[in-house]
Amino acid sequence: MRRYAGAMMKPRTAFDKMWDAHRIADLGGGTGLVLIDRVLLHERTGGIALKSLADAGRSVHAPAHAFATMDHVVDTLPGRTDRTTMPTGRDFIVATREAARAAGITLFDLGDSRQGIVHVLSPEQGIVLPGVTLVCPDSHTCSQGALGALAWGIGSSEAEHALATSTLRVQKPKTMRITIDGRLAPGVTPKDLALHLLGRFGSAGAKGHVVEYSGEAVRALDVEGRLTLCNMATEFSAFSALIAADETVFAYLKGRPYAPSGAAWEAAVADWRDLASDEDAVFDVELHVDAGEVCPMVTWGTSPQQAVRLDRTVPAFDAVAGRDTREAYDRALAYMGLESGAPLIGLPIDAAFIGSCTNSRLSDLRRAGALLQGRHVAPGIRAICVPGSSMVKAAAEAEGLDRIFLAAGFEWREAGCSMCFFAGGESFGAQQRVISSTNRNFESRQGPGTRTHLASPETVAASAIAGAIVDPRTLA
């Protein structure tokens, strides 16, 4: 029996199918009580949620379905312990460890070979699967929609609710399909595509919608590339993003520790095949993008929508007037120390960062490493690479990538979120210009006064070598 599709039913989107399969009750006014299959936590907010739940005399409803990791607060310096460069960071680590133990949920603790950034380790372990609902008090949870799941970021109160009841009360979001026709050109990456979409449609471009990415260019991406694309849907103000699961996803998941095996695997794959949007499904919004138009991108301002082709100049106000107010534009330029019309290629940088839930997976490190091999970062550049998980780090080291990064003058760190954001510990410093494979270029995101330019790992690596922003395709 086909469970998600029925001959007599009206065509449905992948989102509709997952919503229908998880809706326990209609609460009226467009709100549903939705079954939650997976709850993921990290030490930044997980400890608070678990503690608050326990203080209210409540327990975790389905501990086997909840997982916690250490990624946000932990140091990534070699030889790390519970002590952190972030003041009071240890409190978060200890509180989360104790609360996870008391609640009986699985914790990927410091020293565990599976520890890592929550959105890196979950696919790696097969915790996220096609067709599951997955929530985490982290806005980048949308990344995990790359495996065909309905995965979205929530706050701490909602995390408590999901833990206590295995459900959430959710206002049903609208749907948007973004079809990427054609193929990305060689040397153009999923990160460039994500920044292209933000530059074109704006940081509120998907406001509250579930975005389904489809089209030839998306189907051609491997799972890690899909994770990068879906990761930045929150920068797009989406409720979440997803990509229908296909053979690429099934092959990726097979044999993962928490994925089904044996006969259950076959049954699961049969179910998952039915999850794709029906051919005639209607989306609230449809957008089309030509993959051939996408070029290597970089941000020039303090919002991810302030992104341009890196071979262009800082746009004049008139070019962005439909998006940015004059005040926002002037403020961004002043903060970034840039002027209208300034070329981005050749802009000197002080630091380079490769890491984060956007771009810290093995394929990211391999592509950056290929550019770094036999080269060295420019004098005075602080360059840091932080693998997304301890598994990524181990796999990278097994193929010698650590030696390439170290020989090129990069720091090679332990896994975690690290300097994607400033939590009071390490930072790049005021007015320091950083080219970064992360997802947010907000004011002071990477440190008070730090100037962040978002780009692909390739662009970060190539720019570190040049000491200035460059097009990575010109390096090879």
Next chain:
Amino acid sequence: MTPFAQVTSLAVPLIRDNVDTDAIIPSREMTSVSKHGLADGLFAGWRYTERKGRVPNPDFVLNEPRFAGASILLGGANFGCGSSREHAAWALAEYGFRVVIAPSFNPIFRANCVRNGIVPVALDPAPIAAEPGPITVDLPGQTVSGASRHWPFAIDAEAKAMLIGGLDEIGLTLQRRDAIAAFRAADAARRPWAYFGG
């Protein structure tokens, strides 16, 4: 959560687009494993003259003496974008804000507001900012009123009920625990692979 009906206050205009939750409460201000003690860190990067200091920046709107005690904040489009940290809503609520009026909100931030007694009102803030005196936000009536003008606003029924009732959402859902258990049992038979049953 404090039940919400009506609030009258001057409205603080912080009408910038894409105000992110890092700006509302910088990560460095989230130093304890707690929902409390965050009001001092609200907008810290803009509100104080130095990063670690507590000397008010006289150019920041929140520090204008006339806005002391204000409980309505006016924001720009895509307000509360970025990190999902609920600390942003906790800090706003602890500071005393009960209403944020902005053209649009980030979805996670909006949900966090509702769960902490802050009414997210989706309206253009510009004409409201032009009102000379205090404004009143009436949630049951779904209106914002100034001295001379009124603006109706839309809000979903669930959020409205939660805010007005000051409801314990978990308690509300747990009243359905039998239905949830029955659904899960049937679902586990349908989708054993989602229950680690493989």
